[in-house]
Amino acid sequence: MIYILLCILVNTAIILAFRFFPKFNIDSFQAIAANYYVASFLGFQLSNETFDVHYISHQPWLIHVIILGLLFVSLFYLISVTTIVFGVSVSSVANKMSIVIPVMFAVMVYGDSLTKMQLVGVILAIAAVVMVSFKKSFDHASIPIKQWHYLLPIVLFFGCGSIDTLIGFLQKKYTSTVSNEYILSTAFLFAAVTGTLSFLIMLALKKIQAKPKSILVGLLLGIPNFFSMYLVMKSLESGILTSSTFFPVNNMSIVVLGTLISVLVFKETLNKLNTFGIILSVIAIVLIAFM
Helix, strand or coil: CHHHHHHHHHHHHHHHHHHHCCCCCCCHHHHHHHHHHHHHHHHHHHCCCCCCHHHHHCCCCHHHHHHHHHHHHHHHHHHHHHHHHHCHHHHHHHHHHHHHHHHHHHHHHHCCCCCHHHHHHHHHHHHHHHHHHCCCCCCCCCCCCCHHHHHHHHHHHHHHHHHHHHHHHHHHHCCCCCCHHHHHHHHHHHHHHHHHHHHHHHHHCCCCCCCHHHHHHHHHHHHHHHHHHHHHHHHHHHCCCCHHHHHHHHHHHHHHHHHHHHHHHCCCCCCHHHHHHHHHHHHHHHHHHHC
């Protein structure tokens, strides 16, 4: 249970951190590109296996890890943009709505079973995140909102759902022969390379300017980012909850905690529907985890 609780806290902290980026003039893209080097280094240090390019290149999980790395760097950046534009509550809800994807995958592919009460909980969870995300206006936005920004929740839905599903798949299929740390670190390494190449191209085209402060913040961000993914895999490995129940509990808890902190710390406002959505989220967590 400690892994699950830590997973919720660390993932919430990362989303909250993005809220401070505009205030301190931190370039999200540069910070995210840099963070994956630290995340990768940490994983390889904690792993029992030695880093070996030849070994990695011949593993059956390589293609899955490459895809995961690409998803990491692209979705992490989109989450930061969503947080900056719409606020913490909408960002946490937008990417956590994706619970339906890993849940259905676990039921259909792994044969995980849901009781009637748990199924009700999943349905309530999906309804709850929609309620919490509903806003009449975004007056607190840190940058002007453009039309394409409204596509972010859709992209985050499918992207974050794919990450959760892929992590669950890798943990279930390959961690009996290789450690969680090694698989995650390899994915982080591909994310770092992809982010660096994108950064250098944008720098060459003079689309951005290098900001040492943003890179330094990114290196620090790499520490919680590694543990955010590592704790997901350790939570699944613990067997306390199946994939079909862990992801709804984890995601809904992050939504509730992130929303509450955003109200108390950042003074984001909640309407009646948002408040009811939070209450519904708590009910959904209880049904999924304990019924």
